[in-house]
Amino acid sequence: MNEVLHFLGTHIELIYILVLSIFVGIEVISNVPAVLHTPLMSGANAIHGVVIVGSIIVMLNTEADHVVLLSLGFIAVILGTLNVVGGFVVTDRMLEMFKKKK
Amino acid sequence: MNNKYILDLIYLVASVTFVLGLKMLSGPKTARRGNLWAAAGMGIAVVGTIALHEGEVSPIIYILIGLAILIGSVIGWIAAKRVKMTAMPEMVSLFNGMGGACAALISLLEYHHNVGLTLRTGIIMGGMIIGAVSFAGSIVAFLKLNGTMRKSIRVPQYNLLNLLVLIVVAACGIYLSFSNEANGLILYTTFALALLYGFLFVIPIGGDDMPVVISLINSFTGLAAAFGGFLYHNQVMLTGGILVGSAGTLLTVAMCRAMNRPLFNVIFGAFGESAVAGGATKTQGSVKDISITDAAVLMNYSKSVIIVPGYGLAVAQAQHVIHELEQILESRGVQVKYAIHPVAGRMPGHMNVLLAESNVDYGKLAEMEDVNPEFASTDVVLVVGANDVVNPAAKNDPSSPIYGMPILEVENAHHIIINKRSMNAGYAGIDNELFYNPKTNMLFGDAKDALSKLVTELKAM
Numbered sequence: 340m341n342e343v344l345h346f347l348g349t350h351i352e353l354i355y356i357l358v359l360s361i362f363v364g365i366e367v368i369s370n371v372p373a374v375l376h377t378p379l380m381s382g383a384n385a386i387h388g389v390v391i392v393g394s395i396i397v398m399l400n401t402e403a404d405h406v407v408l409l410s411l412g413f414i415a416v417i418l419g420t421l422n423v424v425g426g427f428v429v430t431d432r433m434l435e436m437f438k439k440k441k
Numbered sequence: 442m443n444n445k446y447i448l449d450l451i452y453l454v455a456s457v458t459f460v461l462g463l464k465m466l467s468g469p470k471t472a473r474r475g476n477l478w479a480a481a482g483m484g485i486a487v488v489g490t491i492a493l494h495e496g497e498v499s500p501i502i503y504i505l506i507g508l509a510i511l512i513g514s515v516i517g518w519i520a521a522k523r524v525k526m527t528a529m530p531e532m533v534s535l536f537n538g539m540g541g542a543c544a545a546l547i548s549l550l551e552y553h554h555n556v557g558l559t560l561r562t563g564i565i566m567g568g569m570i571i572g573a574v575s576f577a578g579s580i581v582a583f584l585k586l587n588g589t590m591r592k593s594i595r596v597p598q599y600n601l602l603n604l605l606v607l608i609v610v611a612a613c614g615i616y617l618s619f620s621n622e623a624n625g626l627i628l629y630t631t632f633a634l635a636l637l638y639g640f641l642f643v644i645p646i647g648g649d650d651m652p653v654v655i656s657l658i659n660s661f662t663g664l665a666a667a668f669g670g671f672l673y674h675n676q677v678m679l680t681g682g683i684l685v686g687s688a689g690t691l692l693t694v695a696m697c698r699a700m701n702r703p704l705f706n707v708i709f710g711a712f713g714e715s716a717v718a719g720g721a722t723k724t725q726g727s728v729k730d731i732s733i734t735d736a737a738v739l740m741n742y743s744k745s746v747i748i749v750p751g752y753g754l755a756v757a758q759a760q761h762v763i764h765e766l767e768q769i770l771e772s773r774g775v776q777v778k779y780a781i782h783p784v785a786g787r788m789p790g791h792m793n794v795l796l797a798e799s800n801v802d803y804g805k806l807a808e809m810e811d812v813n814p815e816f817a818s819t820d821v822v823l824v825v826g827a828n829d830v831v832n833p834a835a836k837n838d839p840s841s842p843i844y845g846m847p848i849l850e851v852e853n854a855h856h857i858i859i860n861k862r863s864m865n866a867g868y869a870g871i872d873n874e875l876f877y878n879p880k881t882n883m884l885f886g887d888a889k890d891a892l893s894k895l896v897t898e899l900k901a902m
Binding site for chain 2: 420429
């Protein structure tokens, strides 16, 4: 119990961010027209690619001689980059189509 | 020392771009800029994380990170640029799976540094399990959408089986969190079982429901990223992850609402079961065929035609030829419009993207609410590869599993031509009385094939 309280206390600003982000996430997309559902999903998909930051941190904290961990981290960074770059580029391509019409 | 503060500020800026990006993505005029803003934010977050890291890091690690980013960027860029517009949904699913796998790998790597720290291990388990589920689930969704895995497989008692797997996964995760000793065997078992759960979760769900599932898994991956945020006390991972988690959930709900299908049914497959029950009341009657020539004549000499494009058009990649058909009819003085059901195509909004790709005028795309009153004064409705979204049972038959779903009321038009590959029931597995309507003519064949023939026939007239 104490450990939980301690955790909550030391992470309180993260918990604030968590709670507020939930509301922001719901609020910002609440008026999206159905036409934009697919690009929005795709754009959101690219944003959770932020997990790449975690994979970079893992790599930075790994000792240079630990081949197994480095290889796994290396793969993680590649996967994260795929998510980010692929996600944003694909979204841009979808939206490019819409723009031509205006 | 100051590096950390600068990095925190960079993360703040990146988080703001994510919020703005999502906001702008929700409006047609700002959407593209919004995507670029979010991408720029992601860029500075990544560069900042590498450049402002404190502590001794061997150069080889910087080289490896740079190399990994380079490889990922090149492959991601090429894949995203090359993918066909019709294949977009599976591409999104694939990229989503990559993010999930990334989150799961991070957790696998961090586990050994955190054994004995209950809460931290708990967070790691959360990230690993959710990441693995969304990786496996996305891959299955990808394979289903690209046609490799066609059938929805229903293992007997699969709801029970799924629940069982989930309970075991959760129990292992909890055990590892409280255990003070590293246990590689249980760790990898948990990982494997989480993958299995992701597989079992998506495998019974049919192709039409995939968009909802992808959207749901998308928000899962967001959650997995957010776990990473807690682990590293990293604000940008937390905001990015949670934003996607909550926005993705809302989007999933919005999609379900458009189909009038509770999320619960999509996931637990109650749909398929109730459809079997509803199948007892089969519609009787005969179906009328129409030849390509007759269909061409009918459309050529009418005043107004409304095209209802559906899943079949997307699968057959017939978006260009339908535009050609529309142009020919227009040149003959026929008024042509497209009626877009909110869930037409392979993802909500996907039909608009497809038709935009083949240069269909934006003004010709009519949304369901606007176009429904117009059917009564329309001469011909051409339904291409759509079924459930025009099934009148959704309005008249309370026992039908799709009862209550908003539909395009095409039965009000003077003539209805339905292009379909065969008489097979739609995804919902229920009969469509529209096919037996005396005003209806069936034009059997692959959408692209049939439409090309129609175009040739019309040109000759």
